[in-house]
Amino acid sequence: MSGQQFGSENVFTEISNQSSSAEGVLNLELDPFMKWLPHRHNRGIPKPTYEPELSTKVQISHGNYVSNHRLSESNKSFVNQLSTVAIPNSVQEALADPRWKAAMNEEMKSLQKNETWELVECPPRKKPVGCRWIYTVKYKADGSIE
Secondary structure, three states: OHHHOOOOOHHHHHHHHHHHHOOOOOOOOOOHHHHOOOOOOOOOOOOOOOOOOOOOOOOOOHHHOOOOOOOOHHHHHHHHHHOOOOOOOOHHHHHHOHHHHHHHHHHHHHHHHOOOOOOOOOOOOOOOOOOOOOOOOOEOOOOOEO
């Protein structure tokens, strides 16, 4: 145990003796396959991937693509409801539809009622913080619109 004491030079001497005797066992030659791997390059920003344009919206009738003969009645009504509601992509599209306009007015009234927002004049030479409307449709469990 004299060669395994911590803090003594014997531990390092014993390890170096073992590694030199095992030199024939540790063959560190590269595999021929590894020689052909290309070098890694980091060339900055990756190429953009395909992202569909959200501005082009096509109404698809799900009845042409989805078979609902095995669905329950509530799920059938839900699937049919999906194709009848158009979700707008902009405020202008939403304001053109009276139902979305009513929903926006209702949302603004509830924000003022809950004192979430307060409508005030903008100070001179200051820009207001922007906001964004996110349009979505909430469905109940039976498939009807909430």
